[in-house]
Amino acid sequence: MSEVYAVRRERVRERCAAGGGGAALVSRPANVRYLAGAAPDGAVLLVGRGEDEDVLVCGRPLGGEPGEGRADGGLRVQVLTEPSADPAVAGADFATAQGVDALAVEEHHLTVARHRAVGSVAPRLRLMDLGTAVEQLRLVKDEEELSCLRVAAEIADQALGELLESILVGRTERHLALELERRLVDHGADGPAFATSVGTGPNSGRGGHRPTDRRVEEGDFLSVCLGASYRGYRCEIGRTFVIGTSPADWQIELYDVVFAAQRAGREALAPGAACRDVDRAARHVLHSAGHAEGLAPSTGHGVGLEIDEDPQLAPAAMGKLDVCVPVTVEPGVHLPGRGGVRIDDTLVVRPEADGGPELLTITTKELLAL
Amino acid sequence: MSEVYAVRRERVRERCAAGGGGAALVSRPANVRYLAGAAPDGAVLLVGRGEDEDVLVCGRPLGGEPGEGRADGGLRVQVLTEPSADPAVAGADFATAQGVDALAVEEHHLTVARHRAVGSVAPRLRLMDLGTAVEQLRLVKDEEELSCLRVAAEIADQALGELLESILVGRTERHLALELERRLVDHGADGPAFATSVGTGPNSGRGGHRPTDRRVEEGDFLSVCLGASYRGYRCEIGRTFVIGTSPADWQIELYDVVFAAQRAGREALAPGAACRDVDRAARHVLHSAGHAEGLAPSTGHGVGLEIDEDPQLAPAAMGKLDVCVPVTVEPGVHLPGRGGVRIDDTLVVRPEADGGPELLTITTKELLAL
Numbered sequence: 228m229s230e231v232y233a234v235r236r237e238r239v240r241e242r243c244a245a246g247g248g249g250a251a252l253v254s255r256p257a258n259v260r261y262l263a264g265a266a267p268d269g270a271v272l273l274v275g276r277g278e279d280e281d282v283l284v285c286g287r288p289l290g291g292e293p294g295e296g297r298a299d300g301g302l303r304v305q306v307l308t309e310p311s312a313d314p315a316v317a318g319a320d321f322a323t324a325q326g327v328d329a330l331a332v333e334e335h336h337l338t339v340a341r342h343r344a345v346g347s348v349a350p351r352l353r354l355m356d357l358g359t360a361v362e363q364l365r366l367v368k369d370e371e372e373l374s375c376l377r378v379a380a381e382i383a384d385q386a387l388g389e390l391l392e393s394i395l396v397g398r399t400e401r402h403l404a405l406e407l408e409r410r411l412v413d414h415g416a417d418g419p420a421f422a423t424s425v426g427t428g429p430n431s432g433r434g435g436h437r438p439t440d441r442r443v444e445e446g447d448f449l450s451v452c453l454g455a456s457y458r459g460y461r462c463e464i465g466r467t468f469v470i471g472t473s474p475a476d477w478q479i480e481l482y483d484v485v486f487a488a489q490r491a492g493r494e495a496l497a498p499g500a501a502c503r504d505v506d507r508a509a510r511h512v513l514h515s516a517g518h519a520e521g522l523a524p525s526t527g528h529g530v531g532l533e534i535d536e537d538p539q540l541a542p543a544a545m546g547k548l549d550v551c552v553p554v555t556v557e558p559g560v561h562l563p564g565r566g567g568v569r570i571d572d573t574l575v576v577r578p579e580a581d582g583g584p585e586l587l588t589i590t591t592k593e594l595l596a597l
Numbered sequence: 598m599s600e601v602y603a604v605r606r607e608r609v610r611e612r613c614a615a616g617g618g619g620a621a622l623v624s625r626p627a628n629v630r631y632l633a634g635a636a637p638d639g640a641v642l643l644v645g646r647g648e649d650e651d652v653l654v655c656g657r658p659l660g661g662e663p664g665e666g667r668a669d670g671g672l673r674v675q676v677l678t679e680p681s682a683d684p685a686v687a688g689a690d691f692a693t694a695q696g697v698d699a700l701a702v703e704e705h706h707l708t709v710a711r712h713r714a715v716g717s718v719a720p721r722l723r724l725m726d727l728g729t730a731v732e733q734l735r736l737v738k739d740e741e742e743l744s745c746l747r748v749a750a751e752i753a754d755q756a757l758g759e760l761l762e763s764i765l766v767g768r769t770e771r772h773l774a775l776e777l778e779r780r781l782v783d784h785g786a787d788g789p790a791f792a793t794s795v796g797t798g799p800n801s802g803r804g805g806h807r808p809t810d811r812r813v814e815e816g817d818f819l820s821v822c823l824g825a826s827y828r829g830y831r832c833e834i835g836r837t838f839v840i841g842t843s844p845a846d847w848q849i850e851l852y853d854v855v856f857a858a859q860r861a862g863r864e865a866l867a868p869g870a871a872c873r874d875v876d877r878a879a880r881h882v883l884h885s886a887g888h889a890e891g892l893a894p895s896t897g898h899g900v901g902l903e904i905d906e907d908p909q910l911a912p913a914a915m916g917k918l919d920v921c922v923p924v925t926v927e928p929g930v931h932l933p934g935r936g937g938v939r940i941d942d943t944l945v946v947r948p949e950a951d952g953g954p955e956l957l958t959i960t961t962k963e964l965l966a967l
Binding site: 310311332334335336337338339340342356405408409412477524 | 680702704705706707709774775782870
């Protein structure tokens with residue numbers, strides 16, 4: 228496995244060579260983890276001009292004892308002695324010591340102050356912008372990554388399934404969210420992939436709703452959005468249920484509309500499909516049903532080492548989908564004061580010949596009355 | 598209460614006037630919350646030249662419906678229409694519209710890319726550095742803030758106390774951590790102030806230890822570090838226990854040393870005391886007992902809207918303590934392969950005349966055998 232990281236760093240190296248040579252200083256944690264296999268708090272990765280020049284620079288105390296060591300695959304690891312030292316600055320020092328004259332940094336992650344500090348320790352070093360080069364490499368997942376996502380999705384399905392078997396009426400959104408997160412860990416997750424969202428009654432169907440002390444009542448919509456992180460890979464599932472034996476007509480109608488929109492989005496997932504077209508497919512269904520107001524700005528997004536990464540499935544999104552890109556499809560409608568519906572799956576883009584998109588989150592999407 | 602925020606913004610305004618005029622663009626979430634009373638994801642606060650020019654700029658979707666509104670105390674709130682728009686860029690636009698010529702930004706928080714974007718929308722705007730001006734204002738807490746910290750500490754004490762009454766042997770670090778976090782919420786916390794740390798046996802006494810699947814065994818040291826967040830204010834408590842009826846001699850000796858170090862640190866807390874002297878007081882005890890290796894780089898830190906804020910209690914720390922500054926005192930010793938002890942309290946610096954430091958986390962520090 229550790230070889231994988233060396234290969235990924237090689238691709239960054241090629242990118243640097245193409246961009247006029249020099250080394251790259253990777254500071255965004257998910258990018259460091261992707262290229263080094265680990266990302267202790269605040270660690271930065273120097274991708275030198277040759278593999279033997281790569282260094283993972285860690286601060287203390289989380290970085291362990293000071294000094295030099297080796298990670299899997301022989302990557303050099305340097306833990307700084309001075310606790311307050313900035314690994315990015317130390318990384319620039321290493322680059323200078325290696326005789327590098329140009330250093331590409333992640334200007335979308337490095338703060339102005341840290342960037343200045345890096346520049347001042349190495350005045351002869353030409354600082355360039357690596358841009359989102361590493362994020363671009365992360366878009367298409369390999370089999371190892373996809374299998375982590377599959378496990379993550381399975382864990383989320385299990386946690387959700389168990390919740391559905393328990394009594395819900397009378398319990399608060401907060402407690403349901405906490406129970407889900409405990410179950411995620413019970414089933415082997417590193418932890419929740421993001422803050423679990425549970426919304427009941429008027430709070431149902433709101434994207435990113437933070438759980439409150441409102442209790443589940445008969446006749447409520449209950450919408451739940453959770454995800455597991457497994458070996459750093461994060462999935463997402465969202466479902467909406469109705470509490471009590473008989474859903475109201477407006478609930479059935481609203482559910483059907485969102486379900487149709489979500490299916491349209493899923494069916495639009497294909498290699499080469501424009502991201503904005505996937506969004507349009509789902510959004511169109513909601514619009515034609517008269518739900519144009521207050522829709523979320525996007526219908527879905529990529530997942531991986533971060534829960535919200537590229538590609539974005541949104542009206543203004545550029546770019547097309549590739550094979551082996553995992554994305555969420557999560558349209559929702561929220562009616563102020565009444566509540567709403569949100570249905571969210573994680574899928575992997577696959578060619579038609581392979582049976583089309585691979586659904587990772589398999590919990591039923593029928594409207595369950597609990 | 599909302600008046601408080603206006604007063605705080607006024608102090609930033611004075612600072613800007615002193616610094617050559619212009620407006621300030623505050624982007625660090627804790628700073629935004631401190632000055633606006635709320636900090637929706639990604640929101641930035643423009644502190645204009647007059648109170649009526651202050652604007653809280655929120656992105657979507659978490660920022661709610663697009664358009665203009667008012668927060669408590671009449672603060673203008675602007676929710677952006679374009680979801681992908683950067684509130685910092687929009688804030689700079691507002692500043693330009695207000696005829697401001699200089700804008701102080703938080704260079705220690707704003708990324709290079711966002712800083713460039715801000716500069717490019719308002720080329721005639723002179724961008725300056727606000728530095729840590731707002732963090733400095735946050736150092737000394739007012740009564741309202743201290744009462745939130747007291748409640749947070751009380752919640753953490755309750756959660757910890759309940760855990761001690763339950764059976765511990767055979768349970769994993771992860772599950773104990775999750776149970777503690779559930780109890781924090783049960784008792785009214787917004788949530789954990791930070792990831793709860795539970796370490797048993799060889800993992801005990803390690804600062805920032807991430808809970809594993811190791812189970813508690815007879816004869817283990819068990820160290821726990823948790824905190825509650827209450828209305829955004831975060832406290833911290835850490836304790837170490839021994840599992841079983843009779844602690845080993847080395848455990849008693851080690852506990853006594855760390856306890857003495859922690860007491861020395863607490864007793865060194867006084868208005869006007871140098872931060873490094875508080876660290877030295879605790880560190881000296883550990884050193885003289887022969888524990889110089891692998892100590893954490895600091896003995897404690899400030900707490901408030903962030904769990905780790907200024908002041909730092911560390912050997913190289915500058916500055917002195919003020920009245921009404923809450924800090925942690927948390928020395929620890931970890932013996933590789935055997936485990937260790939960590940004792941952590943949150944206290945508020947008070948003058949001798951008022952009885953000295955106010956201890957917020959009151960759980961006993963006797964060595965309990967559970």
